[in-house]
Amino acid sequence: MAFISGVGNTRYGKIEGSTTMGLAAEAAHAAMADAGLRPQEIDGLLTGYATTMPHIMLATVIAELLGIRPAYAHALQAGGATGVAMAMLAKILVDSGRCQAVLIVAAENRASGQSRDQAIQTLAQAGHPDYEVPYGATIPAYYGLLAARYMHQFGVTGADLAEMAVLMRRHAGLHPDAHLRSPISTEDVMASKPIALPLRLLDCCPVSDGGIAAVITREPISASRVRIRGTGQAHFHQHISCARDWADMGAQASARRALDDAGMALTDLRYLAIYDSFTITLAMLLEEIGFVRRAGAGEAARAGRFGLEGDMPLNTHGGLLSFGHCGVGGGLAHLVETQRQLAGRAGERQVKNATTGFVHGDGGVMSSHVSMVLERV
Amino acid sequence: MTDTASLSADPLARDWWTGVADGRIGYEVCRDCNAAQFYPRGRCTACGSTRVETRQAAGNGTIFSITVVHRPPSPALQAFAPYAIALVDLDEGVRLMAHADPALWIGARVRATFVPFGERIVPRFVAPA
Numbered sequence: 129m130a131f132i133s134g135v136g137n138t139r140y141g142k143i144e145g146s147t148t149m150g151l152a153a154e155a156a157h158a159a160m161a162d163a164g165l166r167p168q169e170i171d172g173l174l175t176g177y178a179t180t181m182p183h184i185m186l187a188t189v190i191a192e193l194l195g196i197r198p199a200y201a202h203a204l205q206a207g208g209a210t211g212v213a214m215a216m217l218a219k220i221l222v223d224s225g226r227c228q229a230v231l232i233v234a235a236e237n238r239a240s241g242q243s244r245d246q247a248i249q250t251l252a253q254a255g256h257p258d259y260e261v262p263y264g265a266t267i268p269a270y271y272g273l274l275a276a277r278y279m280h281q282f283g284v285t286g287a288d289l290a291e292m293a294v295l296m297r298r299h300a301g302l303h304p305d306a307h308l309r310s311p312i313s314t315e316d317v318m319a320s321k322p323i324a325l326p327l328r329l330l331d332c333c334p335v336s337d338g339g340i341a342a343v344i345t346r347e348p349i350s351a352s353r354v355r356i357r358g359t360g361q362a363h364f365h366q367h368i369s370c371a372r373d374w375a376d377m378g379a380q381a382s383a384r385r386a387l388d389d390a391g392m393a394l395t396d397l398r399y400l401a402i403y404d405s406f407t408i409t410l411a412m413l414l415e416e417i418g419f420v421r422r423a424g425a426g427e428a429a430r431a432g433r434f435g436l437e438g439d440m441p442l443n444t445h446g447g448l449l450s451f452g453h454c455g456v457g458g459g460l461a462h463l464v465e466t467q468r469q470l471a472g473r474a475g476e477r478q479v480k481n482a483t484t485g486f487v488h489g490d491g492g493v494m495s496s497h498v499s500m501v502l503e504r505v
Numbered sequence: 506m507t508d509t510a511s512l513s514a515d516p517l518a519r520d521w522w523t524g525v526a527d528g529r530i531g532y533e534v535c536r537d538c539n540a541a542q543f544y545p546r547g548r549c550t551a552c553g554s555t556r557v558e559t560r561q562a563a564g565n566g567t568i569f570s571i572t573v574v575h576r577p578p579s580p581a582l583q584a585f586a587p588y589a590i591a592l593v594d595l596d597e598g599v600r601l602m603a604h605a606d607p608a609l610w611i612g613a614r615v616r617a618t619f620v621p622f623g624e625r626i627v628p629r630f631v632a633p634a
Contacts, residue, residue, distance in 0.1 A: 258513050264585065280612075
């Protein structure tokens with residue numbers, strides 16, 4: 129069995145003078161302290177990547193920095209799905225008996241460590257270097273193509289998408305570490321400046337600095353008894369021009385594998401943590417996985433179903449759209465918030481009856497999907 | 506003349522963009538299983554055969570999706586903004602990314618033109634004449 133025994137994070141936002149390693153260390157120490165473990169008791173370490181600090185072996189850099197000498201350590205790369213993928217591998221490592229306590233950590237000074245143009249250009253490389261990037265494509269452009277087609281095919285409106293941004297901002301307002309906390313309205317979203325139409329500025333997540341970490345253990349060693357019950361992945365394409373069936377991007381296949389692994393159904397899930405790099409990302413994932421009908425995410429948000437009092441509380445930390453996006457740590461924040469909700473320690477964001485949770489990460493342009501089912505035991 | 510080395514480090518991509526500079530859109534067809542594919546790989550993704558040949562598309566197709574980019578990735582491209590990036594389904598059965606007239610819509614019939622963008626010539630799809 130695998131338990132998320134400790135979590136920790138820095139605040140997210142533009143943190144002048146921050147470094148990727150400084151953010152990683154702060155988050156890692158917080159997570160180890162939360163699990164009640166000293167660095168010397170960690171025997172596995174997984175991390176992702178940092179665009180501001182490219183390195184061929186980032187996991188051992190972090191291990192050395194923290195004074196950890198792990199029996200297993202390396203970095204993973206699955207874009208925005210990396211955080212959930214790290215947690216999945218950590219479960220495999222402790223389930224197999226290879227490790228007792230695996231530290232997963234993600235950090236990057238993505239906002240302050242480079243110019244905005246640099247960030248946009250680096251991230252655009254998720255597209256094909258020869259057949260997409262030369263057109264002046266950006267990550268918002270790839271998702272703009274997704275949004276335009278999905279809205280056309282299923283009748284989703286700009287107002288439906290705007291509901292996603294408004295909801296994430298409302299939730300972030302209750303989290304002291306969130307990047308963007310001022311309330312916004314659907315009108316604000318729909319009047320914000322065009323980025324890659326139909327996507328506008330407030331349809332897009334911010335670029336943030338931040339660090340976040342969790343400790344996955346073989347035994348339930350802390351008061352937070354949150355178990356990873358099932359996991360799954362699906363990878364159907366890398367580049368959006370090569371995606372074949374736009375109603376089946378791999379999200380549902382990934383979620384199905386995780387649910388089958390857990391022996392559970394969608395209706396058993398009491399808390400949702402879904403990747404939300406753009407408003408369209410969140411709507412598409414909710415609908416393809418099947419939490420709501422096609423074109424139903426906006427109406428479900430308007431009806432309050434995703435709120436703290438709703439039947440499907442969603443991204444109560446504020447998601448990438450408002451808690452912030454510092455790269456790998458952006459997607460890992462969904463997992464950390466789920467642990468806090470299931471452990472009953474989400475403070476004023478705490479939802480009732482959060483006994484089970486579902487986490488979904490999306491890397492690239494609906495390219496890499498990793499899903500996870502958690503439960504309180 | 507286009508400096509082909511600057512187009513790509515990949516020989517297949519260099520050939521493809523050299524063709525675009527001459528007003529041609531290439532795609533691959535497998536001699537063994539007849540599958541058409543884009544982008545060029547030199548190997549069929551349907552059956553694995555290396556007996557693939559390059560053919561030239563007629564340049565006619567349909568807009569599958571389209572986005573209008575107002576925030577380009579670099580100052581050098583600012584002069585072109587806003588520009589539209591589309592996914593176009595060519596009549597030959599392959600899909601490619603390209604530029605398009607921003608006034609076009611999903612489902613619109615289009616034909617290829619070739620225009621300068623940044624430091625190269627790119628295909629840009631417009632309404633049929």
